[in-house]
Amino acid sequence: MRHDHVLTAKQFSREDIEAVLDRAADFDGPTGGTRHTNTLLGLLFFEPSTRTKMSFETAIKRLGGDTIDMGSIDSSSVSKGESLADTVRVIEGYADALVLRHPQQGAAKMASEFVDVPVINAGDGAGHHPTQTLLDLYTIRENAGLDDLSIGIMGDLKYGRTVHSLAHALATFETTQHFISPESLSLPAEVRYDLDEAGASVTEHTGLESVLPDLDVLYVTRIQRERFPDENEYRAVADEYGIDLAMLDEAKADLSIMHPLPRVDEIDPAIDDTDHATYFDQAHNGVPVRMALLDSLL
Amino acid sequence: MTDDHQLRVGKIENGTVIDHVTGGQALNVLAILDIDGSGGEEISVGMNVPSERVGRKDIVKVEGRELSQEEVDVLSLIAPDATINIVRNYDVVEKHRVERPEEVVGVLSCPNANCITTAHEPVDSRFAVLEDGVRCAYCGTLIREGFARYIEVD
Numbered sequence A: 001m002r003h004d005h006v007l008t009a010k011q012f013s014r015e016d017i018e019a020v021l022d023r024a025a026d027f028d029g030p031t032g033g034t035r036h037t038n039t040l041l042g043l044l045f046f047e048p049s050t051r052t053k054m055s056f057e058t059a060i061k062r063l064g065g066d067t068i069d070m071g072s073i074d075s076s077s078v079s080k081g082e083s084l085a086d087t088v089r090v091i092e093g094y095a096d097a098l099v100l101r102h103p104q105q106g107a108a109k110m111a112s113e114f115v116d117v118p119v120i121n122a123g124d125g126a127g128h129h130p131t132q133t134l135l136d137l138y139t140i141r142e143n144a145g146l147d148d149l150s151i152g153i154m155g156d157l158k159y160g161r162t163v164h165s166l167a168h169a170l171a172t173f174e175t176t177q178h179f180i181s182p183e184s185l186s187l188p189a190e191v192r193y194d195l196d197e198a199g200a201s202v203t204e205h206t207g208l209e210s211v212l213p214d215l216d217v218l219y220v221t222r223i224q225r226e227r228f229p230d231e232n233e234y235r236a237v238a239d240e241y242g243i244d245l246a247m248l249d250e251a252k253a254d255l256s257i258m259h260p261l262p263r264v265d266e267i268d269p270a271i272d273d274t275d276h277a278t279y280f281d282q283a284h285n286g287v288p289v290r291m292a293l294l295d296s297l298l
Numbered sequence B: 001m002t003d004d005h006q007l008r009v010g011k012i013e014n015g016t017v018i019d020h021v022t023g024g025q026a027l028n029v030l031a032i033l034d035i036d037g038s039g040g041e042e043i044s045v046g047m048n049v050p051s052e053r054v055g056r057k058d059i060v061k062v063e064g065r066e067l068s069q070e071e072v073d074v075l076s077l078i079a080p081d082a083t084i085n086i087v088r089n090y091d092v093v094e095k096h097r098v099e100r101p102e103e104v105v106g107v108l109s110c111p112n113a114n115c116i117t118t119a120h121e122p123v124d125s126r127f128a129v130l131e132d133g134v135r136c137a138y139c140g141t142l143i144r145e146g147f148a149r150y151i152e153v154d
Helices: A014-026 A051-062 A084-091 A107-112 A130-143 A161-170 A189-198 A231-240 A246-250 A269-273 A279-284 A286-297 B002-008 B026-032 B069-077
Strands: A040-045 A066-069 A097-102 A119-124 A149-154 A175-180 A201-205 A217-220 A256-258 B015-022 B042-051 B055-063 B083-088 B091-097 B103-105 B126-130 B133-136
Touching: A014 A130, A014 A286, A040 A051, A040 A084, A051 A066, A051 A097, A051 A119, A051 A130, A051 A286, A084 A097, A084 A107, A097 A107, A107 A119, A119 A130, A130 A161, A130 A217, A130 A256, A130 A279, A130 A286, A149 A161, A161 A175, A161 A189, A256 A279, A279 A286, B015 B026, B015 B069, B026 B042, B026 B055, B026 B069
Parallel strands: A040 A066, A040 A097, A097 A119, A149 A175, A149 A217, A175 A201, A217 A256
Antiparallel strands: B015 B055, B015 B083, B042 B055, B083 B091, B103 B126, B126 B133
8 A cells, every 4th residue: 555644444445455454464463573663653642542542552563663642632732722733743753654533524634734744544533534444344354254245334323433434445345335323323425425426335224123134244333422412312222223142143143243442332241252243353453454554654 | 788787887997807697696706706895906796687698697897806717716616607707908808607626725614513624723625626516625524505605704
């Protein structure tokens, strides 16, 4: 893959994706060598993160490099009103690449216009999360393959950035995407537009039951409390868009259940001990995939 | 008849006449062109003037300033039938239509309140112009109609 920045999954061709996933398989072990000794990755997380941030740290350290971390926004110049444009222009002087998570959509794209080092979008509001998509695809490829795939994507499709990026990337493969959500949280117009332009095979559902038996993969996302006016309305929706052991009677024996995590109640913990559960492997795959991505960028 | 109405809002000696503007959009044309009279320009505006070609139209005349094709193409979003006349010494020396540009920069505000272009950052709004609307280059938000509502006001 030869890109200056990683901003959205839309920039990936099928060949780009396969190259990163193939390379990631080479890194799927404890060591990555010393290919990137003295390489410093700048971490700019304007929102909380556990998996994304720690797996980027692990990835660059396993490649022989290290990180510098802006820290929380409360302890940085951001709290003094510094613009993102100024912040990235300062930190590009310290780091060889920037990993940016920011609450506003388009933040990574704007940042990329102000610096000469690669910017990696680690989540921009309700926009995109392209590196999560690469590890999602790696996990799907390991468990079900990426062609002739029937995948259900359930939960908050409107604000879920992992969903938006995954949908864009899956459109480059021979997949059927089944989107399952309440109407109020269905796919945004922009993503529908792109899927239509890409000629993607897409269906939409308001319930899981009818489509579950057809699925090879079920990608579950968290419905956030703050999207609803009151607790009762949230609970009613959150309970409806989850999965438990009993429901799996209707599913294929090799259904793979994924989740970008963190989960709340949408996946019954009783599923964790079954072969359906791939969400912890999925989180672990963040390291080799991000190693492969960094190796191709730096 | 058209000449009479042009006379009603005054002939110009040198400058630009934007004709066949969609009725009611003249003030938005001026807003898009960032012309508010504060620069001392002599501006004449005719609104809802009868037109044989389009029924009712607006006309904007800007004395002393020749607008480039690039400057006026953005008007195609709100006045797709507009024609541009460049006037020198009272004669029309150039006449052309507006064309849809590939993108418009610093003209429309993104309706997505969570878009980075709406934050306090040194970045202009930028929209790609599609067949059936425009799309924010930063957050991807689509606008399909009612562009005038999103014109940036300084």
